[in-house]
Amino acid sequence: MGTEDKMRNMAEKAGGKAKEAVGRATGDRSTELKGKGEQVKSDLKQAGEKIKDAGKH
Template sequence: MAGEQKAKAKTEQAKGKVKEAAGRAVGNERMTAEGRAEQSKGDVRQSKEKAKDAFRH
């Protein structure tokens, strides 16, 4: 399960980066903000998984 969550975090981060870049390219501030939010969500998920790993070992 932990591997699945880590992969989901990376996916969210990547999707967020793409969405942010696309928003900037077309001048859509809302899309840019949504992309940043997705990246942040992925960052939080990744941090949570790293903390879990630290306590497991």
């Protein structure tokens, strides 16, 4: 996985955590769930990149 991809995934996950926290703090369940969804999406991308890297070696 390239450094750029890692940074992008980390930023996406951080944004998701922030959105989840804002949703929780304001009682906005929709925003909270969107934040959780962004985190899951980021985790899946990272897992896919690791699989691609493992296939290269």
